[in-house]
Amino acid sequence: MNLPQSTKLRLSHYTSVVLHRYADWRIGATALEKHCYRTSDSILLTFDDYGTKTEVHEILAILSEYRVKAMFFLQADWAGEHPKLVKKIAAAGHVLGNHSVTHPVLFTLSPQEITQEISRGLPGPWFRPPQGRYNDTIRTIAHGLGYVICYWTIDSRDWAGTSVTEMRHTILTELKPGAVILFHLHGAHTRELLPTIIADIRGRGLQLTPPTESWHVPANYL
Numbered sequence: 001m002n003l004p005q006s007t008k009l010r011l012s013h014y015t016s017v018v019l020h021r022y023a024d025w026r027i028g029a030t031a032l033e034k035h036c037y038r039t040s041d042s043i044l045l046t047f048d049d050y051g052t053k054t055e056v057h058e059i060l061a062i063l064s065e066y067r068v069k070a071m072f073f074l075q076a077d078w079a080g081e082h083p084k085l086v087k088k089i090a091a092a093g094h095v096l097g098n099h100s101v102t103h104p105v106l107f108t109l110s111p112q113e114i115t116q117e118i119s120r121g122l123p124g125p126w127f128r129p130p131q132g133r134y135n136d137t138i139r140t141i142a143h144g145l146g147y148v149i150c151y152w153t154i155d156s157r158d159w160a161g162t163s164v165t166e167m168r169h170t171i172l173t174e175l176k177p178g179a180v181i182l183f184h185l186h187g188a189h190t191r192e193l194l195p196t197i198i199a200d201i202r203g204r205g206l207q208l209t210p211p212t213e214s215w216h217v218p219a220n221y222l
């Protein structure tokens, strides 16, 4: 089917928003979780999972060129095999978060297995459940281990091979002060999109999370 470009853009945006609203309703993500416990208007870019050496290096190079600090939610099994890449991300001043060890859908596991997936993952306080899928049991286990959940407000859908034009349309339509944007290190067109979307965000007068922003989770949330 050969759809006109404007229809494709609308469809892609609609898919992102509908899936996100469904997830919100099903999961009950709180405003604090969606905004990663930040109260500022700045925009936060997040990169999940794992990537090839080239993908990681290129994303770090772009973030460095545009002086942007981001959050990286890494699978611990990948991180354990790529200590140099993980060190490089941290040394560039980005923030690391726990994204479980093996990226299972957590609510299919027993409480003991959930505990292991989180406690053997990257150090706290940030935890992003695989696929953004969690419930009260998972939230309680995470809190008990000293983690808070960092969800997102905009899914770029880069994991689905979404085109640069479609991702840009969705992100700019959904962009609001304080937004948290979900990307993946292995996203097919993520690196191509990044310089443009960073310029777009700044062009709207919004800041990207500065390195000076407080990353401390208030103690009463843990």
Ligand SMILES: [Zn+2]
Binding pocket: 048, 049, 099, 103, 130, 131
């Ligand atoms: Zn993931």
